[in-house]
Amino acid sequence: MDRRSFLGAGASLLAMPAIIPAARAQSAAVKVAFVATLSGPAAALGVQLRDGWAAGVKHLGGKLGGLPVETLVIDDELKPETALTRVRAALDRDKVDFVVGVVFSNMLQAIFRPVTENETFLVTANAGPSTYAGRGCSPYFFTTAYQNDQPHATMGQVAQDFGYKRVFVLVPNYQAGKDAAAGFRSRFKGEVVDEVYVPLNQLDFANEVAKIAALKPDAVFTFMPGGLGVALVRQYRQAGLADIPFLSTFTVDEATLPAQREAALGFYTAATWAPDFANAQSQRFVQDFMADYNYVPGNYAAQAYDAASMIDSAVKAVGGKLSDKAGLRAAMEKADFTSLRGNFRVGRNHYPVQDFYLCKVVQRPDGKFATSTVRKVLSDDVDPYAGECRMRAT
Template identity: 70%
Template sequence: MNRRSFLTTTAATATLAATGGFTFARAQTQAVKVAFVGTLSGPGAALGTHLRDGWLAGVKRLDNQLGGRAVETLVIDDELKPDVAVSKVRAALERDKVDFVVGVVFSNMLQAIVRPVTESNTFLITANAGPSTLAGKGCSPFLFSSAYQNDQPHATMGQAAQDLGYKRVFILVPNYQAGKDAVAGFRSRYKGEVVDEIYVPLSQLDFSTEVTKIAAAKPDAIFTFMPGALGVNLVRQYRQAGLANIPFLSTFTVDESTLPAQGEAALDFYTAATWAPNFDNPQSRRFVQEFEAAYGYVPSNFAAHAYDAAHMLDAAIRRTKGDVADKAALRTALEAGDFPSVRGALRLGANHFPIQDFWLCKVAKRADGKFQTETLRKVLSADADGYATSCKMG
């Protein structure tokens, strides 16, 4: 299959009979085919790498099976280009006949592929992106999330800023759907003064102008959402400008995907998350240990949510006794949400997004010299996103 070949994790699957059709029992001998979609090149590649490795770690933990059936993963690099993503995903659906689509780092990529996938009656499990447009009126019976709705981590940081008593906050985010959701989420719980609200291109890497504006505004804290390379550069330039005395509140800016490049510059900076590597439950401890042994780096939320996506699908396919053709039964099985998560107990809301706890975390340096985020306190308990009430599914 050239560059789009499957990552086959089991022995070769049975071939179809020469006469064509086959019974369901024989269909179960075929591998479950999953198209994994992530940004694996360009500035966002680190995020896609975490997402991909988390998925593969989850599949490996499940003995390279989903619901007792062999699994093949077709890895697709969306290149952070909507047209490329749509073209590759259509080929996976029409030519490769994948049973599921999983992954997606950026919201604009999810918005691009959601219709081709769901209109083909194929289940799409987003392991990161969760734009408001798809959590409310745009929800779908075929769209599920193993992560969160975009607003929620940002709302968590808004509540944390409120709890910490910061009266004046400076906001800095990228100018795309997830950036807008970040601001909406933060403002939904933060009631203080926003001294400035700046949107920058998703490709921006030089923040000297914005850093100067922050210094001049002298806020009590800043709130920023800057994924991937944007976050790496912002954190370095913020620290170099001597602004570390202004509390750095962030989401998806300092995490395990960016910390290897940020290092000491990110120390003691804050983030909000559903999970951190220091979570103390058996599923999480095993995940971190196995992931670091396999990939040599500390897993992030991106990896954790993709790992959970594998377990979500595994539990659902087990409920249907391996049947992935009965879409109604599979939907009911997915909605049960009874998979073992690294986050502990959670459930799915009416819009298929998790209802879960959110934490305030801080960057720390481990005894082995590596950096990771660690939980400080729970901010929101069993939080449901505000768009679920607008979701009407048949």
Template identity: 70%
Template sequence: MTEIGRRMALAGAAGLLAAPAVARAQGPGVKIGLVAVLTGPQAALGTQTRDGFLQGLKHLDGRLGGLPAEVLVIDDELRPEVAVTKVRAAIERDKVDFVVGVVFSNILGAIIRPVTESNTILISTNAGPSTIAGRGCHPLFFAASYNNDQVHAVMGQAAQDAGYRRVFLLTPNYQAGRDAMAGFKSRFKGEVVDEVYIPLTQLDFSAELARIAAARPDALFTFMPGGLGVNLVRQYRQAGLANIPFLSTFTVDEATLPAQQDAALGFYSASTWAPNLDNPRNRRFVADFEASHGYVPASYAAHAYDAAALLDSAIRKVGGKLSDKDGLRAAIKAAEFDSVRGRFRFGANQFPVQDFWLCQVAKRPDGKFQTEAVRRVLENDVDPYAAECRMR
């Protein structure tokens, strides 16, 4: 599924949607450009995004706001220039009504201008860089996930609560990595013994692990998504460093745990959501997702699932009038849907106001691995850049 314009055969893939020809014959429909990385070592994250959104459509009987829905899956290949080319084609040639998805902040940073300049609404299901949450906020952009800093701030607060005095920081050298550092330090008041940035393509951590061992910190904080996290966790355990508490974000989660398995047991993460959150919406989502796809959903899938429900509520509220952009924007901002996260609303910058959880990796009785919510760390949290947004 790496070519833009290749429509998901949703009726054949888990029976999610009627074939496009049938949908069009029934009347006006809605077309979604779903952006996700489906190539390379980070493809597991994009697969979660895609499958979560499609699961949401399955629960809505293949319709959004009562309109037949069609999805164009766009593989951004984790290459900004590729993402821009494919997204522009989706808007100009394929006439998508909304662009949804995006895992990595560098991809979001590349596509937000061409999307919004075309007067198309963009909903991010994962990436939430500070540059867009603050002064770069835009009326046509919504984050169904979080501001990047917030999740990392959870770990800073958790480290502070645990009484750690000296922490080693390790992240990739791109916007989300820098946001991770800032987010952690916004809540942690102890000593940062070292700050190390690595290339986004790095898979060998032997040099960094030697520095951690030499520094002998009270804990490690790291943000290593996808394949980066798989390798770091394995090598961390193999290096005999598991006695140093492993505090992370997007490093041990349901997208990486199938590859990490026992190497990640007991390691910590932070999230807006976990599979064991006990509310009816989440129980149905997790059970049906696993039945459909055969693996445990991660936050990438949960946020994308919520995005489908969010769009459904908004399109329904405007009576299916997709040309009413002001009405659609107001309806999306109202966020009148049941989230798998429980409490959810948008703030002034159109980023969520929500709870954040400290989670820990566990092994289930069926042998599968998942993160489980340990305690709520931040409640109804407003991201730190909201006050900088001058959107009216």
């Protein structure tokens, strides 16, 4: 079954004829294929991403750059072949103008070439592997998230600042997990007592918890997104290891906290944004998002919101002329929009240059669990691969 759904104004993309006239550039709508993992243990991440996009479009009056937006929602099911098949259909049959979203780096790797070689803009709101930050950069690829190493490097700096000497590293065995370990080690100068890689679908961490208990490190660093994070945090707390500091990225966040609850209290994460940011745009976003969806938005939602804002600014800059690829690219490079993060710009490789923060899990007055800003760790951080990008400026 082709799990695709349609959100937007006007006629459904699924009802459109397969052949689109050459005058497509003057279309009455911007067509977006929004790709996210919306089924399985990691679905909470994709739901945050999808709802953040919808919130951004809603704040823009249902339009991007003055044109109505039609969003074709694609569930990649965390299967590369599924992501590839459905995105190709969106490109060939539905003639989408942008492909947006993508939670996991292996899903991005599956669709990257078909989208960019089609000269369609690919804007990721989460996945940011090193693969496309350096020599693999593309004029048709942008991200409103980060390069995968950066949040993990932030936590490496935190471990360094806290004076930890011995740290246990635990990550999933795929590109983002490898980037996480490398990012952490890039700033942590102490001893990594063990570096363990587990399958992306692992939910039983008994062996890893036993290793941690035996090694007694000063702290644990882990990147375990979605269901992996829920399982690990619960088992870590149940094993009585909470006295060993838990440093993480995308393991305790607003996508996983509804399931982790008290088990995650006091655990740390690194982020580019938290729902307690004080700027007016962020406060409006959180208030309206919770009114519409009844849960606390996290980084996934915020990054997708910013993706809508970035595309809106670009379509506006070219006067709705979607065939003006050079103009769209130049406008997205300018990033002329108000980010929920505040300080944000796009580097030469189309990855953000931004600040990174240490955050901690708290329970809000309304009883919901969320991350709260502790302090800024890195300012205007440029990812380590940007210098390898040979993309010419427009």
